[in-house]
Amino acid sequence: MAILTNLSPRCFSIFQRSMIQSDELPLSEILDSMADGFTIDAPDTRENQAKHPQNPAQAEGLGFPILRCVCLVSMLTGMLINLGFAAYSGKGTGETAILRQLRSSLQRGDIIVADSYHCTYWFIAMCMSIGVHVVMKNHHKRYDNPISAERISETERTIKWIRPQRQSWMSKKDYRKVPQLIEMRLSDVTINKVGSRSEGFTVATTLLDTDIYPSAWIGSVYNGRWIVEPDIGSVKCTMGLEHLRGQSPESLEREIWTAMPTYNLVRLKMMQSGYAAEREIRSMSFTETYQLLSTNWLPCACAGVNEAMVASAQAQGVCAIVEDAIGATHHLFNAINSVLQTFRILRTMGGTNCVFLVVVNCTCRDTVRRYLDTLGLFVQRESHFRKAMIR
DSSP states (O other): OEEEOOSSSTTOHHHHHTTOOOSSSOGGGOOEEEEEEEEEEOOOOHHHHHHSOOOTTSOTTSSOOEEEEEEEEETTTOOEEEEEEEESSSTTOSHHHHHHTTGGGOOTTOEEEEOGGGOOHHHHHHHHHTTOEEEEEOOTTSOSSOTTOEESSSSEEEEEEEOOOOOTTSOHHHHHHSOSEEEEEEEEEEOOOTTOSOSEEEEEESOOOTTTSOHHHHHHHHHGGGGHHHHHHIIIIISOOSBOOOSSHHHHHHHHHHHHHHHHHHHHHHHHHHHHHTOOGGGSOHHHHHHHHHHHHHHHHHHOOOHHHHHHHHHOOEEEEEEOOTTOHHHHHHHHHHHHHHHHHHHTTTOOSOEEEEEESOSOHHHHHHHHHHTTOOOOOOOOOOGGGOO
16 A cells, blocks of 8 residues: 655645634644545556456456555645555455555544545544544444434434444454544435435534534535545546556556646645635636646746746746537536636736637637627637637
8 A cells, every 4th residue: 555645734724724713723733634535547567467456346357457546635725635545456455444544644623524435433433533523424324313312403413333343454452442432423414406316414523512513514514525526537637647657566656646746736826826816716627727837837847947938938828729519508608717717817826918718619609709798808819710620
């Protein structure tokens, strides 16, 4: 199992002070993090298969080496706090086992938000031993309304969970260190969103103070956990880690090591520009930011940084290509808004002075022109391009 540490030095305490308030601990020491897992594959070489075997359900020679990854992501900034990875199958390769290895990145007062898969007695007990709180969906094998629960309100109750029997992977010495009882708070969350697959669920948390952490806050925090999915998508798709290229396990680790700090560097620029523009960091697109910054970073990486290169990079425009689908004009408008919003925020950093927006296969040019007019944008030149001409 490999662990990448010090990816994000507490995600910069200045951004924590604006979100978290506590009378007991320094604000800079508290961090809200989301935990989730994902898989990536690697080239089918003998060395990779030996270190990271393919899915055991597949016949030999028909699958690729797979790595199971678990990450801790800052809910506020989207930065990677830590990441661990191991083989897809085998002893000690499950998500819970990898997540336990990331405990060194947690500090007293932190809050971990995760799905029901991690809502186990052993993980919660480990978090409580180091002063870390959890907000998780109640495990599907536990009752949401147990008879022995102490009612707080119509939608909330507290329950004391009893320590299960010792697992095969746990030593007797470690088992004796686990408390025999842990007190949990169960909070019912109702979902009124149209199209949702569920009408509600129950959240289990160690935050027992209902005055400081009301039920509505607990529900909103867990619902906010889903932003970790686009973050993982940025890591896998935008950063190109969905399919690794290394021909050996050492090359795979170097590839991951290179991509993770790069991901955080992009997030750092998003934090800086959002702070300068007084805008919500999470409202920015990682992919657009990555593309915008690449136009400035690439010349500097090739020729080094000097005054001429800095001036050229700052004056360089940004080209964004969006396509209009028939009957889906609102998607085109959303794409235009995403490009312009990211551009305006990054412009506060002095990074670029103009943006070129190419609309491909536009079936409603007059509507788009009127929409750009409402945004206060000046169309310098309008040309018609066929899709085949766009590379």
